[in-house]
Amino acid sequence: MSPPLAPDATIGILGGGQLGRMLALAAAKLGLKCHVMSPDPQAPAFDVVHRVTRADYSDTEALDRFTGDVDVITYEFENIPAETATFLAARKPVLPNPRILATTQDRLLEKTFVNDLGIPTARFAEVDGPEELKAALEAVGRPGVLKTRRFGYDGKGQVMIRNGVDPQAAWEEIGGQPAILEAFVPFEREVSVIAARNAAGQVECFDVTENEHRDHILKISRVPAAISDEVADAARRMTAVIADAFDYVGVLGVEMFVVADGGGHTLLVNEIAPRVHNSGHWTLDGASVSQFEQHIRAVAGWPLAKPVRLGAIEMTNLIGNEALHFGDWLTVPGASVHLYGKAAVRDGRKMGHVTRIL
Numbered sequence: 001m002s003p004p005l006a007p008d009a010t011i012g013i014l015g016g017g018q019l020g021r022m023l024a025l026a027a028a029k030l031g032l033k034c035h036v037m038s039p040d041p042q043a044p045a046f047d048v049v050h051r052v053t054r055a056d057y058s059d060t061e062a063l064d065r066f067t068g069d070v071d072v073i074t075y076e077f078e079n080i081p082a083e084t085a086t087f088l089a090a091r092k093p094v095l096p097n098p099r100i101l102a103t104t105q106d107r108l109l110e111k112t113f114v115n116d117l118g119i120p121t122a123r124f125a126e127v128d129g130p131e132e133l134k135a136a137l138e139a140v141g142r143p144g145v146l147k148t149r150r151f152g153y154d155g156k157g158q159v160m161i162r163n164g165v166d167p168q169a170a171w172e173e174i175g176g177q178p179a180i181l182e183a184f185v186p187f188e189r190e191v192s193v194i195a196a197r198n199a200a201g202q203v204e205c206f207d208v209t210e211n212e213h214r215d216h217i218l219k220i221s222r223v224p225a226a227i228s229d230e231v232a233d234a235a236r237r238m239t240a241v242i243a244d245a246f247d248y249v250g251v252l253g254v255e256m257f258v259v260a261d262g263g264g265h266t267l268l269v270n271e272i273a274p275r276v277h278n279s280g281h282w283t284l285d286g287a288s289v290s291q292f293e294q295h296i297r298a299v300a301g302w303p304l305a306k307p308v309r310l311g312a313i314e315m316t317n318l319i320g321n322e323a324l325h326f327g328d329w330l331t332v333p334g335a336s337v338h339l340y341g342k343a344a345v346r347d348g349r350k351m352g353h354v355t356r357i358l
Helices: 019-031 045-048 060-068 082-090 099-102 107-116 128-142 167-173 229-246 290-301 320-329
Strands: 010-014 034-039 052-055 072-075 123-129 144-148 158-161 179-183 190-196 201-205 209-214 217-223 250-261 264-273 313-319 335-341 351-357
Touching: 010 082, 010 290, 019 045, 034 045, 034 060, 034 264, 045 201, 052 072, 072 099, 072 250, 072 290, 082 099, 099 107, 099 264, 107 123, 107 167, 107 264, 123 128, 158 167, 158 201, 158 320, 158 335, 158 351, 190 229, 229 250, 229 264, 250 290, 313 320, 320 335, 320 351
Parallel strands: 010 034, 010 072, 034 052
Antiparallel strands: 123 179, 144 158, 144 179, 190 201, 190 209, 190 250, 209 217, 217 313, 250 264, 313 351, 335 351
16 A cells, blocks of 8 residues: 655546546645646646646557656546556556456446346346347346447447337447347436545445436436435445445445335446546535545545535536526525536536535
């Protein structure tokens, strides 16, 4: 285990989006500097950091300069090229460990990993071609959700297969890529747990968050989730088991379905995000410590805080043109507006968010 960073140390962040921006702001609060690397010349995180490297993640000369200026490296998104992660890890500590990316970047490996821990997921089957898809539909049943194994988010790279849908057409719709077929889950609600774990094995979970999606994009998160204490405790335990199994360092988000089961409820893990997570943005204004500060503490080798929720909280994403009307929120009692500084407004693009203490 590396010694804790001094307050004047520099953390390298791969990725310059809003998550990198909020991580850098949390680091600055603690006296730590950040150096962000991103190929995007208009990366919003560039506006708030000590130093930037604008280069492609395959540029080994830029990567070498980047590692020479930082003490530890983390990332704001999980789709880092494997070659980049390997190159960086040979030079400086990379947290969370890049080997975790190999599991979480691949839906088949991820669900197999979770099941091997004794944690349930939706039924699933590997699909490498149209004939395998037909066999998978026989095993998993309809309706099912066909998803690419890699690089899918916000509903991209997936298609629902209901009765009457041609499997060949579904296979072509996802681009004929290696895939996974998941049984459709008739869930009661979607929830997530944001947890932090440091190298000493300390795990701290935030309160379970209930999430509402629109057009496959997170729109509203509410805390506390409308679930029983028993279900909430089970969700936090599952998340801690996953974090410990990974020997994780940093913040992760675990998305789950709450499914009615007789007179009670069961939980199915849907996805693991090895980074700070959109459903944890409420912690910026609604908790004694944010998910971003917890992540910085973890990668710096510092003790984690024990988060205390400050009330009932609602977080609303400002998507696309909604951000142009941010002024409507400025006079709402209990509301805090966060704009990400993105240059271009596009449909489906997360431009900011609002948190409200209700």
